[in-house]
Amino acid sequence: MSALTAKIITVGTELLLGDVVDTNSAYLSAGLAEIGINLFHRETVGDNHDRLLAILGEAIESADIVITSGGLGATSDDITKECVAEALGLPLVLDGHSLEKIKSYYLRRGTEMTDNNIKQAYIPLGAVVFDNDYGTAPVLAVKTKKGAVIMLPGPPRELCPMFDEKIKPWIAENFSDSVILSRTLRLYGIGEAAAEEKIRHLMDSCTNPTVAPYAKTGEVVLRLTARGKDKAECNTLIDGLEEKIREILGKYIYGTDISGLEEALLGLLKEKGLKVAFAESCTGGLAAKRLTDLRGASSVLGMSVVTYSNEAKMKLLGVKKETLDTHGAISPKCALEMAEGLFELSGADICISVTGVAGPDPDEGKEIGTVFIGVKSKKASRAIPLNLSRGSKERSYIRELAVNAIFCEALREQRQF
Amino acid sequence: MSALTAKIITVGTELLLGDVVDTNSAYLSAGLAEIGINLFHRETVGDNHDRLLAILGEAIESADIVITSGGLGATSDDITKECVAEALGLPLVLDGHSLEKIKSYYLRRGTEMTDNNIKQAYIPLGAVVFDNDYGTAPVLAVKTKKGAVIMLPGPPRELCPMFDEKIKPWIAENFSDSVILSRTLRLYGIGEAAAEEKIRHLMDSCTNPTVAPYAKTGEVVLRLTARGKDKAECNTLIDGLEEKIREILGKYIYGTDISGLEEALLGLLKEKGLKVAFAESCTGGLAAKRLTDLRGASSVLGMSVVTYSNEAKMKLLGVKKETLDTHGAISPKCALEMAEGLFELSGADICISVTGVAGPDPDEGKEIGTVFIGVKSKKASRAIPLNLSRGSKERSYIRELAVNAIFCEALREQRQF
Numbered sequence: 001m002s003a004l005t006a007k008i009i010t011v012g013t014e015l016l017l018g019d020v021v022d023t024n025s026a027y028l029s030a031g032l033a034e035i036g037i038n039l040f041h042r043e044t045v046g047d048n049h050d051r052l053l054a055i056l057g058e059a060i061e062s063a064d065i066v067i068t069s070g071g072l073g074a075t076s077d078d079i080t081k082e083c084v085a086e087a088l089g090l091p092l093v094l095d096g097h098s099l100e101k102i103k104s105y106y107l108r109r110g111t112e113m114t115d116n117n118i119k120q121a122y123i124p125l126g127a128v129v130f131d132n133d134y135g136t137a138p139v140l141a142v143k144t145k146k147g148a149v150i151m152l153p154g155p156p157r158e159l160c161p162m163f164d165e166k167i168k169p170w171i172a173e174n175f176s177d178s179v180i181l182s183r184t185l186r187l188y189g190i191g192e193a194a195a196e197e198k199i200r201h202l203m204d205s206c207t208n209p210t211v212a213p214y215a216k217t218g219e220v221v222l223r224l225t226a227r228g229k230d231k232a233e234c235n236t237l238i239d240g241l242e243e244k245i246r247e248i249l250g251k252y253i254y255g256t257d258i259s260g261l262e263e264a265l266l267g268l269l270k271e272k273g274l275k276v277a278f279a280e281s282c283t284g285g286l287a288a289k290r291l292t293d294l295r296g297a298s299s300v301l302g303m304s305v306v307t308y309s310n311e312a313k314m315k316l317l318g319v320k321k322e323t324l325d326t327h328g329a330i331s332p333k334c335a336l337e338m339a340e341g342l343f344e345l346s347g348a349d350i351c352i353s354v355t356g357v358a359g360p361d362p363d364e365g366k367e368i369g370t371v372f373i374g375v376k377s378k379k380a381s382r383a384i385p386l387n388l389s390r391g392s393k394e395r396s397y398i399r400e401l402a403v404n405a406i407f408c409e410a411l412r413e414q415r416q417f
Numbered sequence: 418m419s420a421l422t423a424k425i426i427t428v429g430t431e432l433l434l435g436d437v438v439d440t441n442s443a444y445l446s447a448g449l450a451e452i453g454i455n456l457f458h459r460e461t462v463g464d465n466h467d468r469l470l471a472i473l474g475e476a477i478e479s480a481d482i483v484i485t486s487g488g489l490g491a492t493s494d495d496i497t498k499e500c501v502a503e504a505l506g507l508p509l510v511l512d513g514h515s516l517e518k519i520k521s522y523y524l525r526r527g528t529e530m531t532d533n534n535i536k537q538a539y540i541p542l543g544a545v546v547f548d549n550d551y552g553t554a555p556v557l558a559v560k561t562k563k564g565a566v567i568m569l570p571g572p573p574r575e576l577c578p579m580f581d582e583k584i585k586p587w588i589a590e591n592f593s594d595s596v597i598l599s600r601t602l603r604l605y606g607i608g609e610a611a612a613e614e615k616i617r618h619l620m621d622s623c624t625n626p627t628v629a630p631y632a633k634t635g636e637v638v639l640r641l642t643a644r645g646k647d648k649a650e651c652n653t654l655i656d657g658l659e660e661k662i663r664e665i666l667g668k669y670i671y672g673t674d675i676s677g678l679e680e681a682l683l684g685l686l687k688e689k690g691l692k693v694a695f696a697e698s699c700t701g702g703l704a705a706k707r708l709t710d711l712r713g714a715s716s717v718l719g720m721s722v723v724t725y726s727n728e729a730k731m732k733l734l735g736v737k738k739e740t741l742d743t744h745g746a747i748s749p750k751c752a753l754e755m756a757e758g759l760f761e762l763s764g765a766d767i768c769i770s771v772t773g774v775a776g777p778d779p780d781e782g783k784e785i786g787t788v789f790i791g792v793k794s795k796k797a798s799r800a801i802p803l804n805l806s807r808g809s810k811e812r813s814y815i816r817e818l819a820v821n822a823i824f825c826e827a828l829r830e831q832r833q834f
Contacts, residue, residue: 014631016456018447019640021440025461030435039433040468042461044442051457075610111807134809157811214436284709285702288723292701293813295777302726303733306705309719312763316720346729360712396710 004037004147004175007063009055011070011080012154013046024069024152024159035168036180036227037065047077056087056149064147065171070154072137074116081140084149085124088142092122098129098138105136130166134158139166147175180227181234185245187220187252188261188408195220198248202241209237211245218401219260220252254411261407262290268414269300269350276410277348278304279317279338281329281355282371287403303346307338317341317353328364330355332372332383339374340381350413351376352406356386358398368393371402375409384409421454421564421592424480426472428488428497429571430463441486441569441576452585453597453644454482464494473504473566481564482588487571489554491533498557501566502541505559509539515546515555522553547583551575556583564592597644598651602662604637604669605678605825612637615665619658626654628662635818636677637669671828678824679707685831686717686767693827694765695721696734696755698746698772699788704820720763724755734758734770745781747772749789749800756791757798767830768793769823773803775815785810788819792826801826 008028014020025042032039040063045051052071059066071080085092099121106113120137123129130139135158140151150167152159172179187195192215196203199222202211209226222245226237246253255264269276278287288304291297305316310329313319318341319334327333338353356371357363369389375382388401425445431437442459449456457480462468469488476483488497502509516538523530537554540546547556552575557568567584569576589596604612609632613620616639619628626643639662643654663670672681686693695704705721708714722733727746730736735758736751744750755770773788774780786806792799805818 013629015443016446016459017450017629017640018443018445019631019638021438021443023438026432026435026438028435029433033434040463040465041472042433044459046457048457055458075613134811157809157814212434212436214431280702280705283706284714284718285697285705285721285723286709288702289700289706292703292723292725293816295812297701298725301701301723303729304702304723304725305733306702306709306718306721306723308709308715308721312720316722316762345733395712399710 004064005062006032006037006039006065006067007059008039008042009052009059009066009068010042010044010154011047011052011068012044013048013077015044015070016046023156024154027156027160028067028069028152028163031163031168032065032067034180034182034225035172035176036178037171047071047079049079049083052079052083053087056083060087060144060146060149065175066147066149067167068149068151069159072120072151072153074114074120074136078119080151081122081124084142084151088124088144088149090124090126090142093125094118095121095123095129095138098123101131101138102136128170130162130170132158132162134161141167141170143174178227179230179234180225181231181238182223182225183238183242184257185222185224185242185253186255186258186260186264187222187249188218188254188404190220190249190252191215192220195222195249195252199245202244206241209234209241211241216260217397218404222249254408260290261404261411262294265407265410266291266294266297266300268411270296272414274349274414275300275302275347276350276352277301277342277346278406279342279351279353279374280304280306281308281313281338281353282358283354283399283402283406284308286399287352287354287406290403290407302348305342305345313338317345328366330357330364330366330370330372332374332385335372335374336376336381336383337374339376339383343376349377350410352410354402354406356388356398356402358402359393359395369398371398371405373402373405373409375413377413380413421481422479423449423454423456423482423484424476425449425456425459425484425486426469426476427459427461427486427571428464428469429461430465430494432461432487433463440573441571444573444577445484445486445569445580448580448585449482449484450642451597451599452589452593453595454588464488464496466496466500469496469500470504473500477504477561477563477566482592483564483566484584485566485568486576489537489568489570491531491537491553495536497568498539498541501559501568505541505561505566507541507543507559510542511535512538512540512546512555515540518548518555519553545587547579547587549575549579551578558584558587560591595644596647596651597642598648598655599640599642600655600659601674602639602641602659602670603672603675603677603681604639604666605635605671605821607637607666607669608632609637612639612666612669616662619661623658626651626658628658633677634814635821639666671825678821678828679711682824682827683708683711683714683717685828687713689831691766691831692717692719692764693767693769694718694759694763695823696759696768696770696791697721697723698725698730698755698770699775700771700816700819700823701725703816704769704771704823707820707824719765722759722762730755734762745783747774747781747783747787747789749791749802752789752791753793753798753800754791756793756800760793766794767827769827771819771823773805773815773819775819776810776812786815788815788822790819790822790826792830794830797830
């Protein structure tokens, strides 16, 4: 079997003006890679009939699967569907089912459907309609001589779940005689280059399954991918490779097929029936925010505090004035007192504090990236000094790294990795 | 004068695998729009000689300014410069100045320069070399019949400053006899479609300056753009248009040329010398996080709390058990008691609380998107009910909208908009 080729076309003048970063392209690209489809080329074009038509025509000629994002809305500058129909020589016809879906969407919202919205119920003749559970634009696929043209809406909150839930299975079912499976291993405490060096021989020698590293903020992710006749075969291939990798990098691996440190922490705390709390200075609520991004966070987090000022550190956490006067707020002693005070206040099993310099300016004579983490639990009471400025001195970067360290210390309270 | 046209080509297999989101394209797009260059098309291609050469050839034919990003590194899969030279029929020659720069870069770092790095000192014959202050790859421009091909390195920390500091002025100096200026107005409390309807006549009739709306999460942004012989002329044109827009939409406009509600709030509180504090339930720290994303937040925020559990609401904020038993945590009464308790605890001038259902499941029998905001200041004591589920029931979306509402209420404590 030879792999299918694909082309992605993202549509929207707002993209060409730079008002919006095109995250859809990366999302679709990664998804295509996962199901073993080769992507050679991506294009972005504005809401312009002639240019979109030309690009679509060329794409339909050269690629098996053409995926568009955007231009399915109700206004007159949404023209993707119209151009696809024109490129394929198909008329647009009213789809009764889609019209009913759109009507009921507006009924639920309690707002009036306008004539404009009827436009969204027109489809190229013969198109497969996927009900969009996340918005009003139906997701459409039209089979072509070589493969298919698939039209997805532009908003990522619609595109991402529709692509995962409806389109990937549809492509696999219709165009593939093999299965692709990926597994990701997440590493903390080692850089991308160092990780790559250690498994370079596996990267170079393995073709099925394969392993590829990529860097996330302060983390490394290894993606293991196998192609086989079914999932079981893929899993066996991946298991073998994972074992080899764990022999080399096992101590850095903290999770498999999860979204990040916060998910590892949430899972562990749920399993153990424990609660965590944070006392954040330089991260300003980011740790609590990242943990509560996840559903079910309420079972492991009851309270968390942001103590940005010295007054707040004293009042809420009982940090001693003497500590602040003698050592400063950016000190191991302050971090420890914050964690200890939080342990009293919150009653949580694991209390983590953070104080440091996120920038853009140095503070208390300490450099950007100087950060102290405090840990207080029944068995532990410690402060950890960190220097987080090696990659970048950017404020948001330092804050993300500091929160990674918070989650890592919370994890280490309960298990080795 | 007719506007120049441009094409952006981002190069890198990691982009096509979806390992990296292409932020360079948006950055370059916005920068080109600012200097009045029309961008019709962007493409992304892997590290593949034949495909890159074909795309470059087509781009040089069709656009005045071609900008590439990536593929200027020292390894053998970096081929952008080689392909540009080939497309233009130019030999690559060793540039002594660039070689010296690269040598001294490695000397400063105290590491050995390898033979590979010499590759980076070769340039297409006649190319303009811009010293790269942020890395080793020289930034290059080659003049063509229609305009120029400009080659920038892929890492955003090199591309962004080099584009702003060296390339934009070079394009303006060599190819432009006019200036473009943009101003953004940010609106809250009105949808994109409704805003568009109200200023449709201005959008349709104005060609210089122009106005275009786009939607951010729960907000609308209007971009006003003018072309003129200098900044003063542009500003005069934009002032006139802004006045017309303010007559129609003034009450929704909360800021000009700022990044969002948090920046408006930070500016206002600084100006008035006031402090704010948040008591967050369903938003889990996102309000504090967004405000402290901004530098200088410490002057307006001393303390903030996340009270996720009922116990935390009672213990930290003094919410009454009776209120929770009778009305539930997701109620106007609880929101108000949270804000009042925070006012006592924090000593901040404006205290805002939030409690509600972010999902993914309903809670206390209330639907996802049911949110109550509490406000307590010297002059105010009120609770505001919100229904935020109209656009999407996605957890992160509801949380962002709830924080927008928090910032909006905090702003409204001090001024009308």
